[in-house]
Amino acid sequence: MADLLALSARYIDEGLYEGPGSVNRVTTELSEVAPGIAFVEAFSHVVAFATDAGLVLFDTSLEAFAEPVRKSLRRWSDRAVHALVYTHGHVDHVGGAHAWIAEASERRLPEPNVIGHENVPPRFDRYALTSGYNSAINLRQFGGSRGARGIALQGTSAAQFGPSHWVRPRTTFRERLRHRAGELEIELRHARGETDDHLWAWIPERRALCVGDFVIWVFPNAGNPQKVQRYPLEWAHALREMAALDAELLLPAHGLPIGGAARIRRVLDDTASALESIVEQSLRLMNEGAPLDTLLQEVKVPAHLLDRPYLRPAYDEPEFVIRNVWRLYGGWYDGNPSRLKPAPDRALATELARLAGGADVLARRARELADGGDLRLACHLAELAGLAEPSDRAIHSARADVYQRRRDAELSLMAKGVFADAARRSHAIAEPKG
Numbered sequence: 001m002a003d004l005l006a007l008s009a010r011y012i013d014e015g016l017y018e019g020p021g022s023v024n025r026v027t028t029e030l031s032e033v034a035p036g037i038a039f040v041e042a043f044s045h046v047v048a049f050a051t052d053a054g055l056v057l058f059d060t061s062l063e064a065f066a067e068p069v070r071k072s073l074r075r076w077s078d079r080a081v082h083a084l085v086y087t088h089g090h091v092d093h094v095g096g097a098h099a100w101i102a103e104a105s106e107r108r109l110p111e112p113n114v115i116g117h118e119n120v121p122p123r124f125d126r127y128a129l130t131s132g133y134n135s136a137i138n139l140r141q142f143g144g145s146r147g148a149r150g151i152a153l154q155g156t157s158a159a160q161f162g163p164s165h166w167v168r169p170r171t172t173f174r175e176r177l178r179h180r181a182g183e184l185e186i187e188l189r190h191a192r193g194e195t196d197d198h199l200w201a202w203i204p205e206r207r208a209l210c211v212g213d214f215v216i217w218v219f220p221n222a223g224n225p226q227k228v229q230r231y232p233l234e235w236a237h238a239l240r241e242m243a244a245l246d247a248e249l250l251l252p253a254h255g256l257p258i259g260g261a262a263r264i265r266r267v268l269d270d271t272a273s274a275l276e277s278i279v280e281q282s283l284r285l286m287n288e289g290a291p292l293d294t295l296l297q298e299v300k301v302p303a304h305l306l307d308r309p310y311l312r313p314a315y316d317e318p319e320f321v322i323r324n325v326w327r328l329y330g331g332w333y334d335g336n337p338s339r340l341k342p343a344p345d346r347a348l349a350t351e352l353a354r355l356a357g358g359a360d361v362l363a364r365r366a367r368e369l370a371d372g373g374d375l376r377l378a379c380h381l382a383e384l385a386g387l388a389e390p391s392d393r394a395i396h397s398a399r400a401d402v403y404q405r406r407r408d409a410e411l412s413l414m415a416k417g418v419f420a421d422a423a424r425r426s427h428a429i430a431e432p433k434g
Helices: 004-014 063-076 097-106 120-131 131-143 148-153 230-243 261-288 292-298 317-332 345-356 358-369 375-388 395-409 413-431
Strands: 028-032 038-042 047-050 054-058 079-086 113-117 171-173 174-180 184-190 199-203 208-212 249-252
Touching: 004 028, 004 261, 028 063, 028 249, 038 063, 038 249, 047 063, 047 184, 063 097, 079 097, 079 174, 120 131, 131 249, 131 413, 171 174, 199 230, 230 317, 249 261, 261 292, 261 317, 292 317, 345 358, 345 375, 358 375, 358 395, 375 395, 375 413, 395 413
Parallel strands: 054 079, 079 113, 113 171, 208 249
Antiparallel strands: 028 038, 038 047, 047 054, 174 184, 184 199, 199 208
Protein backbone atom coordinates (compact mmCIF):
# COMPACT_ATOMS: atom_id res chain seq x y z
CA MET A 1 0.00 0.00 0.00
CA ALA A 2 1.48 3.33 -1.06
CA ASP A 3 1.65 6.28 1.32
CA LEU A 4 -0.32 8.55 -0.98
CA LEU A 5 -0.25 11.60 1.28
CA ALA A 6 3.54 11.41 1.58
CA LEU A 7 3.83 11.01 -2.19
CA SER A 8 1.66 14.04 -2.94
CA ALA A 9 3.50 16.10 -0.32
CA ARG A 10 6.79 15.26 -2.01
CA TYR A 11 5.55 16.36 -5.43
CA ILE A 12 3.97 19.58 -4.18
CA ASP A 13 6.67 20.63 -1.72
CA GLU A 14 9.61 19.83 -4.01
CA GLY A 15 7.92 20.75 -7.31
CA LEU A 16 8.77 17.35 -8.77
CA TYR A 17 7.10 16.08 -11.94
CA GLU A 18 7.46 12.46 -13.02
CA GLY A 19 4.71 12.31 -15.64
CA PRO A 20 0.91 12.06 -15.41
CA GLY A 21 1.01 8.34 -14.70
CA SER A 22 2.86 8.93 -11.44
CA VAL A 23 -0.07 10.83 -9.91
CA ASN A 24 -3.03 9.35 -11.82
CA ARG A 25 -2.63 5.67 -11.14
CA VAL A 26 -5.08 2.92 -12.06
CA THR A 27 -4.40 0.12 -9.60
CA THR A 28 -7.72 -0.51 -7.76
CA GLU A 29 -5.53 -0.56 -4.64
CA LEU A 30 -7.07 0.82 -1.44
CA SER A 31 -5.22 3.15 0.90
CA GLU A 32 -6.60 4.28 4.24
CA VAL A 33 -5.61 7.96 4.15
CA ALA A 34 -7.10 8.70 7.59
CA PRO A 35 -8.95 6.59 10.18
CA GLY A 36 -12.23 5.54 8.57
CA ILE A 37 -11.43 7.14 5.19
CA ALA A 38 -10.43 4.91 2.26
CA PHE A 39 -9.16 5.94 -1.16
CA VAL A 40 -9.33 3.43 -4.02
CA GLU A 41 -7.24 4.34 -7.06
CA ALA A 42 -9.09 3.49 -10.27
CA PHE A 43 -9.80 5.22 -13.57
CA SER A 44 -11.89 7.55 -11.45
CA HIS A 45 -11.10 7.06 -7.78
CA VAL A 46 -13.64 5.95 -5.20
CA VAL A 47 -13.55 7.63 -1.78
CA ALA A 48 -15.22 5.86 1.15
CA PHE A 49 -16.17 7.16 4.60
CA ALA A 50 -17.01 4.59 7.27
CA THR A 51 -19.89 5.79 9.45
CA ASP A 52 -22.24 4.29 12.01
CA ALA A 53 -24.90 4.24 9.30
CA GLY A 54 -22.68 2.42 6.82
CA LEU A 55 -20.28 3.42 4.07
CA VAL A 56 -20.65 6.65 2.13
CA LEU A 57 -18.99 6.33 -1.28
CA PHE A 58 -18.06 9.27 -3.47
CA ASP A 59 -18.19 8.06 -7.09
CA THR A 60 -18.11 4.49 -8.36
CA SER A 61 -15.57 4.56 -11.24
CA LEU A 62 -16.19 2.88 -14.60
CA GLU A 63 -18.32 -0.22 -14.92
CA ALA A 64 -15.18 -2.16 -15.91
CA PHE A 65 -13.64 -1.28 -12.52
CA ALA A 66 -16.72 -1.90 -10.39
CA GLU A 67 -15.90 -5.41 -9.21
CA PRO A 68 -12.18 -4.86 -8.46
CA VAL A 69 -13.08 -1.66 -6.58
CA ARG A 70 -15.82 -3.45 -4.65
CA LYS A 71 -13.43 -6.25 -3.65
CA SER A 72 -10.83 -3.76 -2.44
CA LEU A 73 -13.39 -1.95 -0.35
CA ARG A 74 -14.79 -5.17 1.05
CA ARG A 75 -11.35 -6.21 2.28
CA TRP A 76 -11.35 -2.92 4.21
CA SER A 77 -14.95 -2.93 5.52
CA ASP A 78 -18.00 -5.16 5.38
CA ARG A 79 -20.42 -2.40 6.36
CA ALA A 80 -23.50 -1.86 4.20
CA VAL A 81 -23.33 1.02 1.75
CA HIS A 82 -25.46 3.82 3.10
CA ALA A 83 -25.08 6.23 0.15
CA LEU A 84 -23.46 6.65 -3.24
CA VAL A 85 -22.66 10.28 -4.00
CA TYR A 86 -22.04 11.23 -7.62
CA THR A 87 -19.67 14.19 -7.86
CA HIS A 88 -21.03 14.49 -11.42
CA GLY A 89 -22.53 12.30 -14.10
CA HIS A 90 -19.54 11.42 -16.28
CA VAL A 91 -19.45 7.73 -17.09
CA ASP A 92 -16.16 7.13 -15.27
CA HIS A 93 -17.78 8.38 -12.05
CA VAL A 94 -21.16 6.64 -12.18
CA GLY A 95 -20.56 3.50 -14.27
CA GLY A 96 -19.90 1.21 -11.32
CA ALA A 97 -23.01 2.12 -9.32
CA HIS A 98 -25.02 -0.91 -10.39
CA ALA A 99 -22.54 -3.25 -8.70
CA TRP A 100 -23.39 -1.75 -5.31
CA ILE A 101 -27.13 -1.90 -5.99
CA ALA A 102 -26.78 -5.56 -6.96
CA GLU A 103 -24.69 -6.32 -3.87
CA ALA A 104 -27.32 -4.81 -1.57
CA SER A 105 -29.96 -6.99 -3.20
CA GLU A 106 -27.84 -10.12 -2.84
CA ARG A 107 -27.14 -9.37 0.83
CA ARG A 108 -30.78 -8.45 1.47
CA LEU A 109 -29.75 -4.99 2.63
CA PRO A 110 -31.45 -1.64 2.00
CA GLU A 111 -30.52 -0.20 -1.36
CA PRO A 112 -27.97 2.63 -1.09
CA ASN A 113 -29.33 6.12 -1.46
CA VAL A 114 -27.87 7.55 -4.67
CA ILE A 115 -27.29 11.30 -4.37
CA GLY A 116 -26.44 13.76 -7.14
CA HIS A 117 -27.13 17.18 -8.52
CA GLU A 118 -30.45 17.74 -10.26
CA ASN A 119 -28.70 18.01 -13.65
CA VAL A 120 -27.39 14.44 -13.52
CA PRO A 121 -30.62 12.83 -14.86
CA PRO A 122 -30.80 15.29 -17.81
CA ARG A 123 -27.18 14.38 -18.56
CA PHE A 124 -28.11 10.71 -18.77
CA ASP A 125 -30.99 11.67 -21.08
CA ARG A 126 -28.57 13.56 -23.32
CA TYR A 127 -26.25 10.56 -23.43
CA ALA A 128 -29.16 8.46 -24.67
CA LEU A 129 -29.74 10.95 -27.49
CA THR A 130 -26.04 11.08 -28.45
CA SER A 131 -24.83 7.55 -27.69
CA GLY A 132 -23.17 7.02 -31.07
CA TYR A 133 -21.54 10.44 -31.02
CA ASN A 134 -20.15 9.97 -27.52
CA SER A 135 -18.80 6.54 -28.42
CA ALA A 136 -17.09 7.99 -31.50
CA ILE A 137 -15.49 10.93 -29.70
CA ASN A 138 -14.27 8.74 -26.83
CA LEU A 139 -12.65 6.38 -29.32
CA ARG A 140 -10.98 9.39 -30.94
CA GLN A 141 -10.06 11.10 -27.66
CA PHE A 142 -8.53 8.07 -25.99
CA GLY A 143 -7.40 6.21 -29.08
CA GLY A 144 -4.28 8.35 -29.38
CA SER A 145 -3.14 7.58 -25.85
CA ARG A 146 -1.08 4.75 -24.53
CA GLY A 147 -1.47 3.08 -21.18
CA ALA A 148 -4.23 2.97 -18.61
CA ARG A 149 -6.47 5.67 -20.02
CA GLY A 150 -7.30 3.44 -22.97
CA ILE A 151 -9.42 1.45 -20.53
CA ALA A 152 -12.01 4.21 -20.87
CA LEU A 153 -13.09 2.59 -24.11
CA GLN A 154 -14.19 -0.63 -22.45
CA GLY A 155 -17.90 -1.19 -22.54
CA THR A 156 -18.50 1.28 -25.37
CA SER A 157 -19.28 0.69 -29.01
CA ALA A 158 -20.75 2.66 -31.86
CA ALA A 159 -24.20 1.59 -30.69
CA GLN A 160 -23.78 1.85 -26.91
CA PHE A 161 -22.16 4.49 -24.77
CA GLY A 162 -21.79 4.07 -21.03
CA PRO A 163 -22.58 1.29 -18.59
CA SER A 164 -25.06 -1.48 -19.23
CA HIS A 165 -27.34 0.14 -16.65
CA TRP A 166 -27.46 3.82 -15.68
CA VAL A 167 -28.31 4.24 -12.00
CA ARG A 168 -30.15 7.52 -11.54
CA PRO A 169 -29.94 9.55 -8.34
CA ARG A 170 -32.77 9.03 -5.90
CA THR A 171 -31.97 12.24 -4.01
CA THR A 172 -31.17 15.41 -5.96
CA PHE A 173 -30.65 19.03 -5.05
CA ARG A 174 -30.03 22.39 -6.70
CA GLU A 175 -27.56 24.46 -4.64
CA ARG A 176 -26.78 22.82 -1.29
CA LEU A 177 -27.74 19.70 0.62
CA ARG A 178 -26.85 18.60 4.15
CA HIS A 179 -26.78 14.84 4.44
CA ARG A 180 -26.26 13.01 7.73
CA ALA A 181 -24.82 9.51 7.74
CA GLY A 182 -24.65 8.31 11.33
CA GLU A 183 -22.26 10.57 13.22
CA LEU A 184 -21.04 12.27 10.02
CA GLU A 185 -22.54 15.41 8.51
CA ILE A 186 -21.78 15.95 4.83
CA GLU A 187 -22.32 19.34 3.18
CA LEU A 188 -22.87 18.99 -0.56
CA ARG A 189 -22.44 22.13 -2.67
CA HIS A 190 -23.13 22.58 -6.36
CA ALA A 191 -20.80 24.52 -8.65
CA ARG A 192 -20.42 24.52 -12.40
CA GLY A 193 -16.92 23.63 -13.57
CA GLU A 194 -16.05 20.70 -15.78
CA THR A 195 -19.80 20.05 -15.93
CA ASP A 196 -23.07 21.76 -15.05
CA ASP A 197 -24.00 18.92 -12.64
CA HIS A 198 -20.89 18.97 -10.48
CA LEU A 199 -20.85 18.96 -6.70
CA TRP A 200 -18.15 19.01 -4.07
CA ALA A 201 -18.43 18.00 -0.43
CA TRP A 202 -17.20 19.43 2.85
CA ILE A 203 -17.08 17.07 5.81
CA PRO A 204 -16.40 19.43 8.74
CA GLU A 205 -15.87 16.74 11.42
CA ARG A 206 -12.99 15.34 9.34
CA ARG A 207 -11.78 18.67 7.89
CA ALA A 208 -12.03 16.90 4.54
CA LEU A 209 -12.98 17.97 1.02
CA CYS A 210 -14.23 15.55 -1.65
CA VAL A 211 -13.73 17.54 -4.83
CA GLY A 212 -14.48 15.22 -7.75
CA ASP A 213 -12.90 16.68 -10.89
CA PHE A 214 -12.37 20.18 -9.53
CA VAL A 215 -8.79 18.99 -8.84
CA ILE A 216 -7.36 16.38 -11.21
CA TRP A 217 -3.56 16.78 -10.97
CA VAL A 218 -3.31 18.03 -14.56
CA PHE A 219 -4.40 21.30 -16.10
CA PRO A 220 -8.17 21.72 -15.49
CA ASN A 221 -10.38 19.93 -17.99
CA ALA A 222 -12.15 23.17 -18.87
CA GLY A 223 -11.65 23.19 -22.62
CA ASN A 224 -12.23 19.66 -23.97
CA PRO A 225 -12.74 20.29 -27.71
CA GLN A 226 -15.16 17.42 -28.28
CA LYS A 227 -17.42 17.85 -25.25
CA VAL A 228 -20.14 20.25 -24.15
CA GLN A 229 -19.61 23.63 -22.49
CA ARG A 230 -17.32 23.98 -19.48
CA TYR A 231 -17.26 26.86 -16.97
CA PRO A 232 -13.73 27.99 -16.05
CA LEU A 233 -14.60 31.10 -14.04
CA GLU A 234 -17.21 29.36 -11.92
CA TRP A 235 -14.71 26.54 -11.48
CA ALA A 236 -12.23 29.06 -10.07
CA HIS A 237 -14.88 30.50 -7.75
CA ALA A 238 -15.56 27.02 -6.35
CA LEU A 239 -11.86 26.49 -5.70
CA ARG A 240 -11.70 29.82 -3.84
CA GLU A 241 -14.65 28.74 -1.70
CA MET A 242 -12.92 25.46 -0.89
CA ALA A 243 -9.67 27.21 0.00
CA ALA A 244 -11.44 29.38 2.57
CA LEU A 245 -12.41 26.29 4.59
CA ASP A 246 -8.83 25.43 5.65
CA ALA A 247 -9.31 21.73 5.00
CA GLU A 248 -6.68 19.29 6.22
CA LEU A 249 -7.48 16.58 3.66
CA LEU A 250 -8.39 16.95 -0.02
CA LEU A 251 -9.72 13.89 -1.84
CA PRO A 252 -9.90 14.20 -5.64
CA ALA A 253 -11.45 11.82 -8.16
CA HIS A 254 -8.24 11.85 -10.23
CA GLY A 255 -4.73 12.23 -8.90
CA LEU A 256 -3.36 11.97 -5.39
CA PRO A 257 -5.02 12.91 -2.11
CA ILE A 258 -3.45 15.94 -0.43
CA GLY A 259 -2.84 16.48 3.28
CA GLY A 260 -2.12 19.71 5.14
CA ALA A 261 -4.01 23.01 5.05
CA ALA A 262 -1.18 25.08 3.55
CA ARG A 263 -0.50 22.55 0.84
CA ILE A 264 -4.20 22.30 -0.05
CA ARG A 265 -4.60 26.08 -0.19
CA ARG A 266 -1.63 26.31 -2.53
CA VAL A 267 -3.03 23.78 -4.99
CA LEU A 268 -6.49 25.35 -4.94
CA ASP A 269 -5.11 28.89 -5.29
CA ASP A 270 -2.76 28.00 -8.16
CA THR A 271 -5.49 26.19 -10.07
CA ALA A 272 -7.98 29.03 -9.57
CA SER A 273 -5.36 31.59 -10.61
CA ALA A 274 -4.62 29.72 -13.84
CA LEU A 275 -8.30 29.64 -14.81
CA GLU A 276 -8.89 33.26 -13.78
CA SER A 277 -5.90 34.38 -15.85
CA ILE A 278 -7.27 32.75 -19.00
CA VAL A 279 -10.74 34.21 -18.50
CA GLU A 280 -9.49 37.70 -17.64
CA GLN A 281 -7.16 37.92 -20.64
CA SER A 282 -9.73 36.45 -23.02
CA LEU A 283 -12.52 38.78 -21.96
CA ARG A 284 -10.24 41.82 -22.19
CA LEU A 285 -9.41 41.01 -25.81
CA MET A 286 -13.02 40.15 -26.64
CA ASN A 287 -14.15 43.48 -25.21
CA GLU A 288 -11.59 45.18 -27.45
CA GLY A 289 -13.20 43.53 -30.49
CA ALA A 290 -10.43 40.99 -31.14
CA PRO A 291 -11.26 37.83 -33.14
CA LEU A 292 -10.74 34.37 -31.72
CA ASP A 293 -7.45 33.96 -33.57
CA THR A 294 -5.96 36.89 -31.62
CA LEU A 295 -6.97 35.29 -28.33
CA LEU A 296 -5.35 32.00 -29.33
CA GLN A 297 -2.09 33.77 -30.14
CA GLU A 298 -1.94 36.20 -27.21
CA VAL A 299 -3.57 34.63 -24.13
CA LYS A 300 -0.98 32.82 -22.02
CA VAL A 301 -1.09 31.20 -18.59
CA PRO A 302 1.75 32.43 -16.36
CA ALA A 303 4.66 30.02 -16.92
CA HIS A 304 5.28 29.43 -13.21
CA LEU A 305 1.79 27.98 -12.87
CA LEU A 306 2.19 25.58 -15.79
CA ASP A 307 5.38 24.34 -14.14
CA ARG A 308 3.46 23.07 -11.13
CA PRO A 309 3.34 19.24 -11.00
CA TYR A 310 -0.45 19.40 -10.64
CA LEU A 311 -1.06 21.83 -13.55
CA ARG A 312 0.82 20.27 -16.47
CA PRO A 313 -1.24 20.24 -19.72
CA ALA A 314 -1.14 16.46 -20.05
CA TYR A 315 -4.89 15.96 -20.58
CA ASP A 316 -6.54 19.29 -21.46
CA GLU A 317 -4.58 22.46 -22.27
CA PRO A 318 -4.97 26.25 -22.02
CA GLU A 319 -5.51 26.76 -25.76
CA PHE A 320 -8.66 24.65 -25.59
CA VAL A 321 -9.90 26.52 -22.52
CA ILE A 322 -9.60 29.81 -24.44
CA ARG A 323 -11.95 28.40 -27.08
CA ASN A 324 -14.44 27.42 -24.39
CA VAL A 325 -14.30 30.93 -22.93
CA TRP A 326 -15.06 32.30 -26.41
CA ARG A 327 -17.95 29.88 -26.87
CA LEU A 328 -19.38 30.67 -23.43
CA TYR A 329 -19.27 34.46 -23.72
CA GLY A 330 -19.20 35.06 -27.46
CA GLY A 331 -20.91 32.25 -29.35
CA TRP A 332 -19.47 30.23 -32.23
CA TYR A 333 -18.63 32.93 -34.80
CA ASP A 334 -14.86 33.34 -34.56
CA GLY A 335 -14.53 36.80 -36.13
CA ASN A 336 -13.40 35.61 -39.57
CA PRO A 337 -16.26 36.48 -41.97
CA SER A 338 -15.19 33.85 -44.53
CA ARG A 339 -16.07 31.20 -41.98
CA LEU A 340 -19.54 32.53 -41.19
CA LYS A 341 -21.08 30.69 -44.17
CA PRO A 342 -18.11 28.87 -45.64
CA ALA A 343 -17.70 26.90 -48.83
CA PRO A 344 -17.52 23.13 -48.36
CA ASP A 345 -14.10 22.07 -47.09
CA ARG A 346 -13.46 19.90 -50.12
CA ALA A 347 -14.38 22.69 -52.55
CA LEU A 348 -11.89 25.04 -50.91
CA ALA A 349 -9.22 22.35 -50.84
CA THR A 350 -9.73 21.49 -54.50
CA GLU A 351 -9.44 25.15 -55.55
CA LEU A 352 -6.29 25.75 -53.49
CA ALA A 353 -4.75 22.55 -54.85
CA ARG A 354 -5.46 23.74 -58.40
CA LEU A 355 -3.83 27.09 -57.68
CA ALA A 356 -0.82 25.39 -56.11
CA GLY A 357 -0.33 23.06 -59.06
CA GLY A 358 -1.89 19.94 -57.60
CA ALA A 359 -2.66 18.23 -54.32
CA ASP A 360 0.73 16.51 -54.49
CA VAL A 361 2.40 19.92 -54.30
CA LEU A 362 0.49 20.67 -51.10
CA ALA A 363 1.38 17.28 -49.64
CA ARG A 364 5.06 17.69 -50.50
CA ARG A 365 5.15 21.17 -48.96
CA ALA A 366 3.39 19.81 -45.85
CA ARG A 367 6.22 17.35 -45.34
CA GLU A 368 8.82 20.08 -45.86
CA LEU A 369 7.13 22.24 -43.24
CA ALA A 370 6.98 19.29 -40.84
CA ASP A 371 10.66 18.61 -41.41
CA GLY A 372 11.32 22.24 -40.51
CA GLY A 373 9.28 22.00 -37.30
CA ASP A 374 6.20 23.98 -38.37
CA LEU A 375 3.72 21.22 -37.65
CA ARG A 376 0.73 23.56 -37.32
CA LEU A 377 1.05 24.89 -40.85
CA ALA A 378 2.04 21.46 -42.15
CA CYS A 379 -1.25 20.02 -40.89
CA HIS A 380 -3.24 22.68 -42.76
CA LEU A 381 -1.60 21.79 -46.07
CA ALA A 382 -1.76 18.04 -45.46
CA GLU A 383 -5.46 18.36 -44.69
CA LEU A 384 -6.13 20.37 -47.85
CA ALA A 385 -4.24 17.80 -49.92
CA GLY A 386 -6.22 14.94 -48.44
CA LEU A 387 -9.54 16.68 -48.99
CA ALA A 388 -8.67 17.52 -52.60
CA GLU A 389 -7.64 13.93 -53.38
CA PRO A 390 -9.53 11.74 -50.87
CA SER A 391 -8.41 8.40 -52.35
CA ASP A 392 -4.83 9.14 -53.42
CA ARG A 393 -2.55 6.75 -51.55
CA ALA A 394 0.63 8.81 -51.85
CA ILE A 395 -1.07 11.95 -50.59
CA HIS A 396 -2.58 10.12 -47.66
CA SER A 397 0.78 8.62 -46.85
CA ALA A 398 2.06 12.17 -46.48
CA ARG A 399 -0.99 13.21 -44.47
CA ALA A 400 -0.57 10.22 -42.14
CA ASP A 401 3.10 11.07 -41.64
CA VAL A 402 2.42 14.72 -40.82
CA TYR A 403 -0.38 13.96 -38.36
CA GLN A 404 1.60 11.20 -36.66
CA ARG A 405 4.47 13.60 -36.13
CA ARG A 406 2.01 16.16 -34.80
CA ARG A 407 0.59 13.58 -32.42
CA ASP A 408 4.04 12.66 -31.13
CA ALA A 409 4.92 16.32 -30.50
CA GLU A 410 1.80 17.13 -28.47
CA LEU A 411 1.54 17.06 -24.67
CA SER A 412 -2.21 16.80 -24.04
CA LEU A 413 -4.05 13.53 -24.41
CA MET A 414 -6.90 15.31 -26.19
CA ALA A 415 -4.66 16.67 -28.94
CA LYS A 416 -2.83 13.37 -29.25
CA GLY A 417 -6.13 11.52 -29.69
CA VAL A 418 -7.42 13.75 -32.49
CA PHE A 419 -4.15 13.80 -34.43
CA ALA A 420 -3.62 10.06 -34.01
CA ASP A 421 -7.12 9.43 -35.35
CA ALA A 422 -6.35 11.55 -38.43
CA ALA A 423 -3.10 9.65 -38.99
CA ARG A 424 -4.85 6.27 -38.68
CA ARG A 425 -7.53 7.23 -41.20
CA SER A 426 -4.99 8.30 -43.81
CA HIS A 427 -2.80 5.28 -43.12
CA ALA A 428 -5.80 3.04 -43.86
CA ILE A 429 -6.12 4.71 -47.29
CA ALA A 430 -2.39 4.73 -48.00
CA GLU A 431 -1.91 1.08 -47.03
CA PRO A 432 -5.28 -0.70 -47.27
CA LYS A 433 -5.50 -4.18 -45.82
CA GLY A 434 -5.96 -7.09 -48.19
